[in-house]
Amino acid sequence: MCGTDDGAADDGGRGRGRDHGRGRDHGRGRSEDHQENQEARFSELLEDSAEDLYEHAPCGYLSTLLDGRIAKINTTLLDWLGYERDALVGRKRFSDLLTVGGRLYHETHFAPLLRMQGEINGIALELKTADGTRLPVMVTSTVKTGGDGQALLIRTTIFDARDRRAYENELLRARQEADRERDRLKVLNTTLQKTLLPPTLANVPGLDVAAHYHIASADEVGGDFYDLFPLAAGTWGMFLGDVCGKGAAAAAVTSLARYTLRAAAVYSPAPDAVLANLNTVLNHEYNGTDPRFCTVIFGLLTPDPDQGGFHITLASGGHPPAMVMRHDGTADSLPTPGGQLIGILPNANIATTTVHLAPGDTLLLHTDGLTEAHTAAGPDGRYSDEALLDLGRALAPTTATDAITAIRDLLDTLGNGVDDDTAVLAVHVPRTTSEEQQ
Template sequence: MSKTSDDGQGGPREDEQPVDEQAQFSALLEDSAEDLYEHAPCGYLSTQLDGRIAKVNTTLLDWLGYERRDLVGRKHFSDLLTVGGRLYHETHFAPMLRMQGEISGIALELKAADGTRLPVLVTSTVKKGSDGQPLLVRTTIFDARDRRAYETELLRARQAADRERDRLQALTTTLQKTLLPPTLVNVPGLDVSAHYHVASVDEVGGDFYDLFPLAGGTWGLFLGDVCGKGAAAATVTSLARYTLRAAAVYDPDPTAVLGNLNTVLSHEYQGTDPRFCTVVFGLLTPDRLQGGFHITLASGGHPPALLMRADGTADYLHTPGGQLIGVLPNAHIATTTVLVAPGDTLLLHTDGLTEAHTNALVGGKERYGDDAFLDFGRALAPTTASDTISAVRSLLDTFGAGVDDDTAVLAIHVPRTPREEQQ
C-alpha cells in the first residue's frame, strides 16, 4: 500500500507522487542514462590498466563495424590503431596518461573491421579508487572525419595559394627585371656598378636606373623613384625610363630631358590618379686634358648625389629647389656641374636607403638619415664603384626588415692611371 499525504479532503497533495510512479521515473532515468551511453554522439571505451577492452558503446561498434564480443575481453585499445598510431600510443600516449592521469584531443586513426581508417580525436582519463589507486581507463572518441576533410581542403587551398603566390612572385621578379638594364654598359675610362634592393618580393617597386651612350662621346645616366608600388607604379616606371632615353637622344641637356619627362607625366596622369616621381639625370662628358669626367646633374626633387673624392673627403652635390616630376606643368629643375676626377666616386641613390629604420627589430622608428649616409661616405672614401656598392649592400643588410621601400644605387668611379697611382 502506497503512502500519501492528506490534503484535508481525503486525497494526496499535488506535490507528492505515489511510490510506484517514483519507481517508474527512476527506472526511466536509469534507462535514459544507459541509452545515452550506448548511443551517444561519440564513442566510449573502458579498458583495463593493461589496455584490454572492458566496455565499449554501440556508437563506436557501429563506426568500426565490430560486434561487442569481438572486442570486449579480446582486444587491447592499441589493437584498434594503425601501425603509426600504435607506435605513438606506446611511446607517447600511454606514458603521458600514466604520468598525468589524463590526456586529451589526440589525433589518431582507428582501423575498422573492413580495413578502412577512421580519423578520430581521443581523450582518456584514469579512474581511481577511494585509495587513489588506478582502476581502469575511460576513453572518449570523437569522429574527426568532417574535421579531417576540412583540414584536407584547407591544406589544398593553402597549397594552391602558395603556388599562386610563387607564380605572382616570379611574375613580379620578371617584370622588375624588365624595368632595369640587364647589364650596365662599359664606359671607357669609368668603373661602374649598381644594385637594386627589393623590399618586398610580392610587389613591383618603382625605382629605376640606366646608363647609356649619346652622341659625341658623351654618356647619359639617370636614377629615379616613382611613387607607389605594384602594376600602376611599374607602368609609370617603364614610361619614365623610355621617355628619358628618347628625350636625351633628341636633346641631351639634363634640364631639357627632365622637362620632357615632366610634360609627358603631367599630360598622361591627370585628374584623380596623379603619378609623379623623383629623378636625377646626368650628362657625362670626358675631360681629355685633366682626365676624369665632367657631369651635369639635373634633379627633380631627388636626394642629392654623394661625391667621394680621391683625397678621402666626401660631400653631397646639392641641387636645391628641384621639384617633383609630373606634379606641376612647369616644374623647376635644379642643376649642378662637377668634375669627377681620377680616384673620385659618384654615388646616386633612392630614398629607400636613407629612410630605412635602423632598429626595426626592436620596434624603433629612427630613420637612417642623410647625415648618417654622409658619414658613411666619408668613412668609405676613397673607394671604387664596386667597393661602394658592396658596402651599401652590407649596410642595407644591417637594417634587415627596416628597409620598407625598394632601394636603387648607382656608382661611377674614375680609376687612376698607373702613373697617377705613383704620384
C-alpha cells in the same frame, strides 16, 4: 509534454508503466485523451531508446577497465571496426585498436592526462579496423568513480572523423596551393623587377661604371630605377630615380619613367628639359586621389678633351643629392636646391648643377632607401645623408666598383633596417698609368 524524456533517460524501461498508470481512469475529455495518447506514443518510442540509443547511437561507446581492457562496446563501434563483440570484450585493450603512432601517443599523453584530469576531450586518433584500414576518429574519455572517489572504469565516446579529416586534408591542400602561388608571385615580381633594370650597363670608353639594386622585399616590386646609355656625338645620359610606392602600380610608373627619360633625352638631351618632359607626362597620367610621383636625378656626361675626364650636368627633381669622391681624398655632396619632385605640380621646378669628374674622381647616385634605413646609430634612428657623406670621405679616393662594394657591405650591415628598395649607381674616371706615377 517532453517531461517523459527524463523518465526514459533515468530509469529506462520503467517509464512505460508509470505513464500508463496516469491518465485513463478519470473520464477526461477527448482532447486530453488525445494528448495522453501522444505522450504514451512518445514514451513507447523512448522506452526502447536507452538500450537502443547505446547500441546504435551515431557515435561509438566504449567502456574499459582501468588497465584498458574492453568491458563493453556498442554496435556502432563494432560495425565501424568490423569486429564481433566477443573478439574484443575481455580480450583486447583500447590501445590494441590504435595504430602504432596512436598507441605511442596514448601511452605518453592520453592515458597520463586522463589519469590526472579524470577526463580528456576531442583527441584525434586513428583506429585500426579488422580489415586493416584506418578510421580517423575524435576520442573523448571520462573516468567513472565510485561513491568513495575511487576510479572504477573509463567511459569513452568515439566520433567518426572521416569527413573532418577529409576537410582538413582539403584545407591543407588549399594552403599548399596558396604557398605555391605565393612562390610563383615572388618569382614573377623578381623577374618583373629585373626587367625594370638594365641587365648590364653600357660600356663607356674612359669610364668605370658599377651599380647595385637592393631589393627590400621579394613580395612587392619596388620602384627604384637607373640607366646609363649613349646619346649623340660621344655624350652619355645617366639617370637614377625612385618612384614612390610599391607593387604593380609603382612598377607601371617606373616603366613609364624609364622609357620617357630615354626618349626625351634623345629628343633634347639638356637634363632640365628631360626632367621637365617626364614631369609633364607623369602629371598628365596621375593626378587626384592616388598621386604618383618620382624623385629622379638625370646626368649628361660629355668627355672633356682639355682637362681629361668628363664634364657632367646634373638635373634633379627632388632627389637626394649626388656625391662626388675626389682623387685627393675629399668628398662633397652636390646639392640641387629648389628642384621639385616629378609628377605632382604642372610646372615643377628643376634644379641643375655641374661637376667636373677628373681622373681618379667617382660620382655616386643613390635613392633614399639607403639614407632612410632604420639604424640605431643615426639621428632619429635612421641612416642619414651626413653618415653617407662621412662614408664617402672615408672611401675617397675610390673606384666605381669599390664604392658600390662598400655600399653593398653597408646595406648588409643595416640588414632588415633597409625597408625600402635601394639603388646605387657609381661612375669613375680611371687614372691613366702616367697620372698614377705622378
